[in-house]
Amino acid sequence: MQALRLYGASDLRLEDIPVPEAEPGGLVVKVEACAICGSDLRNVRAGGSSHGMDLPITIGHEIAGTVHGIGEGTEGFEPGQRVVLATITPCGQCINCLRGIQNQCDRKTAISYQYDGGFAEFVAVPPRHVAAGGVFPMPEGLSFAEVSITEPFSCALNGQELSRVGLGDVVCVMGAGPVGLMHCLLARARGAAKVFLADVAPARLELSRDFPEIDNRVDASREDPVERVLHWTGGVGADVVITAAPSGKAQVQATRMAAKRGRVNLFGGLPKGESETVFDSNVIHYKELFVHGASDSTVPQMMTILDLMASGQLRPGRLITGILPLSRFREGFELAASGNALKVVLEPGK
Template structure:
């Protein structure tokens, strides 16, 4: 089968490798769509040095497809079932898994890191992912392409729930990439009354404007983001500020852009060599702020997002810029890394 395997720094190869079989207790899925994630781009650049990735490794973890092989003894799945795959493979036994926080599992592994991923014609689904509910049926009304971007949207939903976004909230989002725009879409579904989006790329702001869920866009390379938020909130600040960009400066600014007792979400991780910021903690103290992060999602979040798509509460088609066959992977990754696209999908 054709597969995209990472061998080292900037060394991604399209190779013809043997097709896998369904592992014991697992499944074999024919991949119909797999979206490119920002982490894929970072892993290619870094040579897979993060999160315990072993090389060579088939990349790709935002995937949907259909089951073509069911291992003996596996119940509840049939040949031809349309399914969405979770990324995280939790242990199911640790302190956090037993509390339903599988995204924070102490021993988690993942597709495209410790297991081969889905930039391939077929992906072997391990027994542990099947056992922990990470193989999710796709409703007939949802396309494979739409389903393939459920995973990043589920991370967004996790973040919005942690930020307690609700009715009449003013939500300010830093970063107009696909994740930032997804935050705007989910915030609107949850009842946000006003959404402000800041971004240094005018091209991305224009893409965000076309989605028509953002009330004000701020080119933070030309405008003062904090001042703009204050103008839109009568000087109070936003109820929720989400930093969906790898910017330490934006994280610091978020503390000034949020209202008293507001919530600040450091959604985007910072580069490892620039992960320390200096803040005035008195701002948090005197404004009684709630500052938190977001890491991955659970199967419950994925199912909620699938339901939103099925019931047409969000239109994921607006997030999909283009699809490519796997043989055109170079063009696909170039577009995904250019800043001129939202989600780019590979159809193996």
């Protein structure tokens, strides 16, 4: 089968490798759609990840497909069943798993980091992943491409649960990439009264024009987003500010545009070596801000996103601006990195 394997920095090879077999307790899924994630772009560029990546490895972790092989003793699945995969595999036994924060598992592993991923015709789902509940039945009425982006959406949901985004909130998202737009859609679905979007790239803001969920946009390369948000809120500021951009400057602006007692979510990480941001801590102190981070997601959050997609409250199709066969992966990666696309999905076996 064809598989896209990472060997080192910018060394991606489309190779012919054997179709995997299902381990006892595991599955093999025929991949119908696997979306390109910002982390894929970073890992390819860097030739690995700071979280550890066992090279060479088949990358791709935003996966939807059909059950192809069922391992001995694996229960609850049928051949041909349409499924969506979680990315991380929590251990289920460490203190953080026991506390219910599987996304913070001390011993977590992940598809496309320790296990071969979904830019391939078939992906082996390890027994540990199946046991942790990381394989979800796909709701009716959605395409494989649409549900392939469940995982990044679930990470946004984890962030918004931590920020307690709710009814009547004014939410400002910094960063108009696919994840920033997911935050906008999700904030609206959670009852936000106003949703603002800021970015320094006009092309990215342009891509957000078709989203009625967004009330106002600001081009932060030309205007001060702090001033704009204060203007739009009558000087009050945003109840929740979410940074979905690799920018320390955006993090600082987030604290300045937040309302008193506002929540500031440092959702997007910063590049290695550039992750020290200087804040005026008195802004946080006097405004009584809650500043927090967010990383990965849990099984219940994946289930919630699938339910919201099934009910039509989240319509993911609008976020997918490119679908290409796996053989055109280079084009797909370039498109995803260009800033002129939202989610780009690769379809193996096409």
